[in-house]
Amino acid sequence: MPGWASCKVESLHGYIGWEEMLILGINAYHGDSAACVVEDGKLIAATEEERFRRIKHWAGLPTEAIHYCLRAAGVQLADIDHIALNRDLKVNNFRRLGFVLTHRPDFRLVLNRLKNIRKAATVESALQEAFPGQIAAKVHQVEHHLAHLASSFLVSDLKEAVCVSVDGFGDFASAAWGMGRHDKISIDGRVYFPHSLGIFYSAMTQFLGFSHFGDEYKVMGLAPYGEPRFMEAMRQIVLIQPDGAFRLNLKFFRHHNENVSYSWNNCAPEVGTLYTKALEALLGLERKQGEPLSQHHKDLARSAQQMYEEAFFALLNALYEKYQCPNLALSGGCAMNSVANGKVYLKTPFKRMYLPAAAGDAGGAIGAAFVVWNRVRSQGMPDVRSQESAPERNGRFVMEHAYAGPEFSDGEVESLLLSRSLLCNGTGEQTASEFVVTRSASPEKLCQKAAQAIAEGKVVGWFQGRMEWGPRALGNRSILCDPRRADMKEILNAKIKRRESFRPFAPSILREQVSEWFEQEDDVPFMMQVFQVRAEKRGLVPATTHVDGSGRLQTVHRGTNPLFWQLISEFHSLTQVPMVLNTSFNENEPVVCRPEEALDCFLRTRMDLLCLKNFIIERAARGG
Numbered sequence: 001m002p003g004w005a006s007c008k009v010e011s012l013h014g015y016i017g018w019e020e021m022l023i024l025g026i027n028a029y030h031g032d033s034a035a036c037v038v039e040d041g042k043l044i045a046a047t048e049e050e051r052f053r054r055i056k057h058w059a060g061l062p063t064e065a066i067h068y069c070l071r072a073a074g075v076q077l078a079d080i081d082h083i084a085l086n087r088d089l090k091v092n093n094f095r096r097l098g099f100v101l102t103h104r105p106d107f108r109l110v111l112n113r114l115k116n117i118r119k120a121a122t123v124e125s126a127l128q129e130a131f132p133g134q135i136a137a138k139v140h141q142v143e144h145h146l147a148h149l150a151s152s153f154l155v156s157d158l159k160e161a162v163c164v165s166v167d168g169f170g171d172f173a174s175a176a177w178g179m180g181r182h183d184k185i186s187i188d189g190r191v192y193f194p195h196s197l198g199i200f201y202s203a204m205t206q207f208l209g210f211s212h213f214g215d216e217y218k219v220m221g222l223a224p225y226g227e228p229r230f231m232e233a234m235r236q237i238v239l240i241q242p243d244g245a246f247r248l249n250l251k252f253f254r255h256h257n258e259n260v261s262y263s264w265n266n267c268a269p270e271v272g273t274l275y276t277k278a279l280e281a282l283l284g285l286e287r288k289q290g291e292p293l294s295q296h297h298k299d300l301a302r303s304a305q306q307m308y309e310e311a312f313f314a315l316l317n318a319l320y321e322k323y324q325c326p327n328l329a330l331s332g333g334c335a336m337n338s339v340a341n342g343k344v345y346l347k348t349p350f351k352r353m354y355l356p357a358a359a360g361d362a363g364g365a366i367g368a369a370f371v372v373w374n375r376v377r378s379q380g381m382p383d384v385r386s387q388e389s390a391p392e393r394n395g396r397f398v399m400e401h402a403y404a405g406p407e408f409s410d411g412e413v414e415s416l417l418l419s420r421s422l423l424c425n426g427t428g429e430q431t432a433s434e435f436v437v438t439r440s441a442s443p444e445k446l447c448q449k450a451a452q453a454i455a456e457g458k459v460v461g462w463f464q465g466r467m468e469w470g471p472r473a474l475g476n477r478s479i480l481c482d483p484r485r486a487d488m489k490e491i492l493n494a495k496i497k498r499r500e501s502f503r504p505f506a507p508s509i510l511r512e513q514v515s516e517w518f519e520q521e522d523d524v525p526f527m528m529q530v531f532q533v534r535a536e537k538r539g540l541v542p543a544t545t546h547v548d549g550s551g552r553l554q555t556v557h558r559g560t561n562p563l564f565w566q567l568i569s570e571f572h573s574l575t576q577v578p579m580v581l582n583t584s585f586n587e588n589e590p591v592v593c594r595p596e597e598a599l600d601c602f603l604r605t606r607m608d609l610l611c612l613k614n615f616i617i618e619r620a621a622r623g624g
Contacts, residue, residue, distance in 0.1 A: 021376065022075060023082045024066065024137065025369030027361050028123050030087075030170075031057040031213060031269040032471075034362035035065035036404070037073045037080075038369040041377075042397045043155070045072035046404040046469045048362050051593040053267070057213050058590075060267040061126050068406055077134040084140050084372040085123055086147035086364030091171050140375075142368040144170025145332070146187060148359075151367030153180035153329035154374065155399035156354035162323050164316065167332035167360070168198035175245075177319055180329055183374040183396075194256030195247045197311055198334050200238055203253060203274040204304040208297055209287035213269040220339050221503040223305040224548035226298030233282050234307035244318020246311045252279045293502070309340045313347045326351040331367070335359035335528070336471070338552050342530035345520065357402035357470035357526040366399075401560035402474055402526055405467030406593060413595050413613045420599065422617065436618045443563055443614075450611050451570035454482050454580055458608035459495055461585055463598040464563055468591070472527040473584035474554055475508060475564030477591050477598075479607070481543065481581040483507055488543035488581060495606035496587055507544035508554040509579035510568050517541075517579070518553060527554040527582075544581050554582060 020040035027034045036046035045068065050056055052064035070077060124139050142150075148165035163180045174196030178188040201216055210218045239247045254260050254276055261272035280286055287297050316328070328350040335341065336359050344353055356363050417423040422437050440446035453460050458481075465476045473479075479496065481488050489505060506527055515521040519532040530552045538545045545551055558565040572578040584591045585598060587605055592598045595612055602610040602617065610617040 021082070021373070022073065022080050023084055023369045023372055024069070024077075024080045025084045025086070025365040025367075025372075026062060026066070026123070027086050027363075027365040027368075028061050028126075029059060030361040030364070031059050032358075032360055032362040033059050033062040033065070033267075034358070034365045035062045035069050036365045036369055037069040037075075038366075038373055039073060041370075041373050043366065043399060043404060045069040046358075046366055047406070047467065048358075048469075048590075050590040051405065051467065054590055054597075055268045056590055057269050058267050059269050061123070061130060063130050066131075072406070077131050078136055080135075080137045082140060082372050082376065083124075083127070083135070083137045084142055084147075084365075084368035086142055086144055086170075086361070086368040087123075088141040088143040088171055090141070091143050140368070140372045142364075142371045143187075144364065145173055145176035145190070146185065146371060147364040147367035148331040149176065149178070149180065149185050149187070149329065149367065150371045151358070151363035152331040152335075152354055152356045153185055154183065154370040155356065155366065155397060156329055157396070157398045158327045158329060158352065158354055160325060161327035161329040161352075161354070162319050162325050162350075163329045163331075164319065165330075165332035166197055166312070166315075166334035168196055168202065169193055170361075170364075174198060175315070175332070177315075179323055179325065183378070185371075189245070191245055191247075194250060194253070197238070197246060197308060198332075199253065199255055199274060200248060201304065201308055201334070201337075202271070203279070204300070206271075206273060207275055207279060207283070207286050208301060208304075209289045209291055211289050213271060217336070218500065218503065219301045219304060220337060221500070221546075222293070222298055222301040223339070224302070224546055224550070225502055226295065226300070226302030228303045228306045229299045230283060230303035231306060234303050235310075236282065237279075238307050238311050240311055240314045244315045246315065252276055252282070305337075305339060308334075308337065309343065309347070312337075312340050313343075316344065316348045316350065320349050328353045330355050331359050331363065333360040338528050339530045339550075341528055342520070342550070342552075345522070353522070355526060355528040356399065357468070357472070357474075357528075359528065360471075362470065400525065401557075402469040402472075403466040403476055403561065404469040407466040408595050408613065410613050410615070413615050416595050416599065417612075417615060417617075434620055436620050438616050438618075440611075440614045440616060443566065446611060446614060446616070447563065447567040447570045449616060450480070450567055450609070451574055453609045454480055454571055455574045457482055457485055457488070457491070459492060459606075461598060461602050461607050461610040461612075462564075462567070463585065463592070463595065463610070463612050465561070467593055470526060471591075472554070473582060473591055474525070474527060475556060475561050475567075475582065477585040477593075478508075478564075478582050479585050480567075481505075481583075482575075483541040483544040483579055483581045484575065484577055486542040492581075492583065496601075497583065498588070502547075504546040504550075504552065505544055505581050505583050506552045506554065507541065507579040508556050508564070508568065508582040510565065510572065511555040511557050513572075513578035514553070514555055518551070524553050524555045525557065525560065527552055529553070540577060541579065544579065553579075 023038040025036040034048040037044045049062035049065045050058040145165045149163040160181045164177045166175045173190045175191040178186045460480045462478045468474045
């Protein structure tokens with residue numbers, strides 16, 4: 001597909017030679033299917049399939065993501081030495097059998113689970129079918145939660161850490177924990193099916209009328225508007241155990257004994273109702289989709305969030321007591337709960353934490369690849385191409401940023417603008433009836449122009465560099481606005497996003513300024529933690545300060561994204577505010593990947609200005 005680099009690119013941590021071990025990591029037949037390429041223990045490329053298919057949370061075999069990652073690495077699939085899958089069908093089978101014998105679930109549920117297992121077992125054959133005659137690699141299955149744990153610890157700068165994964169389910173478990181030391185992770189404990197904090201939160205999300213896969217973040221956004229009036233009821237649903245683990249009161253759930261439907265719908269996941277009528281008897285009537293939100297619903301959201309936090313922190317505190325290690329590597333779909341993540345230092349003794357850019361199932365592709373890399377090295381297994389042991393690394397790879405996806409050249413953008421008649425010729429500029437297109441003379445001029453537009457209250461599309469890995473826009477596929485304007489949320493929703501008014505927008509802040517504006521100073525490069533804005537600063541940035549005084553920040557480093565850092569610095573010079581409002585570049589779709597999608601989003605919405613690489617597209621001023 002045009003626009004993807006056909007030559008070998010630098011890794012996220014430096015140039016790698018040709019003769020090293022290549023690993024393809026894959027998350028398939030889960031939500032957020034994804035792929036990555038790891039070469040000699042360093043990440044070369046990673047991306048989710050949804051960005052190419054344009055279907056949110058796309059599941060299935062990530063063929064387009066695989067194609068991109070191979071192109072970015074400058075290799076063919078035949079060059080890949082190892083393929084790592086983040087699922088191992090051989091683990092926990094005695095637990096599965098024991099559950100069936102003791103719980104006697106609906107036979108349709110058993111058949112459905114067997115069908116899902118068979119589908120996962122066909123990944124290797126599906127790869128052979130999608131890439132006929134191209135696969136010579138050894139295929140490795142990596143336990144789901146080990147892949148999660150590895151996606152955090154093995155790409156962190158922590159030499160040792162308590163490793164914790166919490167999600168819905170994977171390989172018959174919903175949580176796992178243990179210690180990571182150097183290049184190894186030991187799993188010492190698990191929570192098994194049917195008990196799951198992820199299922200609890202998803203059930204409450206459905207109960208509150210948010211029915212789409214991945215809507216849990218809406219409950220987080222709604223929670224600060226409520227009071228925790230339902231905690232007595234919540235503690236009947238989630239049962240915290242003396243050892244810090246948790247169980248569900250299964251009378252409130254269907255997933256363990258009924259055939260809860262789980263369909264892909266053209267590979268967009270859909271999950272059937274997870275809760276029983278007993279939940280309505282406990283909490284009141286469920287909210288129908290589209291029904292107005294009442295204070296009752298807001299209080300339920302707050303109570304669900306608080307119950308999750310009680311269980312989450314009970315587990316973390318118990319694990320700290322067990323291991324006495326101040327470092328934490330957190331992963332799994334529940335690690336996307338940025339509100340809880342932001343309280344880890346307040347509610348537990350942990351002093352340092354690493355959270356990956358893609359904590360959910362997509363991240364399992366990276367985790368599985370690094371598990372395999374370390375297994376191959378530790379076993380002294382020869383590289384199948386070079387027949388030599390993999391060389392020792394010069395230092396451990398650390399995933400300091402998430403810019404691992406496709407990038408595009410100015411020439412490709414220019415060709416696109418010419419094809420849409422937005423440019424007159426290869427070097428000229430055109431002032432059309434609706435748009436003015438110019439080419440910036442330098443990165444400095446580009447940042448100055450964008451910062452001035454943001455300071456004037458305009459909505460700016462920002463499309464630069466390599467696309468982000470994970471669900472967050474982190475300054476390369478972003479829509480940027482002025483955080484000082486109290487009406488900016490309404491403006492942004494009216495012009496582009498059209499989303500629920502209770503959902504907050506995030507600030508991206510210069511790393512050097514964090515402690516001056518927030519009550520915590522932790523580094524948050526992947527926008528995975530919510531911190532309190534300092535009380536004296538809240539009135540200065542109302543557009544990015546939530547109703548409870550918090551913000552889900554991204555810390556922006558000069559070294560990892562110099563262009564975005566410069567843009568915010570220019571805005572800081574103009575306004576004395578070292579942050580911008582940053583939301584994902586999309587409109588009820590996956591985040592844009594290619595210039596065509598960014599331009600189309602700009603044209604069909606009321607965005608004011610688009611910085612498409614070095615080209616600036618503005619809506620022309622209307623005559624009086």
